[in-house]
Amino acid sequence: MTTLLRPEVTLDALRQRQKGRLPDLLGIEVLTLDQGTLTGELTIRPDLLAPNGFLHAATVVALADTCCGYACIAHLPEKAQNFTTLELKSNHVSTAREGKIVAKASAVHLGRSTQVWDATVTSGEGKLIAMFRCTQMILY
Template identity: 75%
Template structure:
């Protein structure tokens, strides 16, 4: 099983997102542990759909970022990077204010692929989305 890379810290990941989509969205990294990474996204008007509810792309942006950063932190020895080859999300709730939290959890940490799940919740702890992605490991 792949273990957490000690050199990949929250500060390393925060620096990595500068000038990129996660920074534009406002993704905030909360915690990184073996097999998991948690991040948050403060809700602001720009992240809402025209109907006034949180846009699905905002939710996916947070979940995919958390899973991707978790993948980087758990790359197998000799791996250089990854790319997403599949993702799926089920949206079962929403939010209009506050923030949403995504907790990415490892499902499979292989040498050629990784599978990550993210549970996205609102401030009340209610589920907003269930997310799963498969990452291809690059050498």
């Protein structure tokens, strides 16, 4: 059974949902939402850097996790109310100090009780920053 994109979950609905929450505070912007994918970006600012002057790993994880979470919301099975994260993992292979980072979330498994999402985080120029995977428990 394929879990289809919920028509009521739009980019505007996701933008409204994040107001006053961590994604809003970080400045995460959702860009695209399609069947099985969601893309978002974040402009790097000095307050999002680690004390060493490079992009903080938690900033990268927050962007990837937000994009995967929003994608999960948009693909909840019929009668599901919400989700919660069971597990997440990230591999960081590069970093950045300025510009933007972009995360593209892609569905790996869209089940009735769990979903698995991968996100690739790149610099605005396309350089790979991190690979991320999370497992979401679907709540009814």
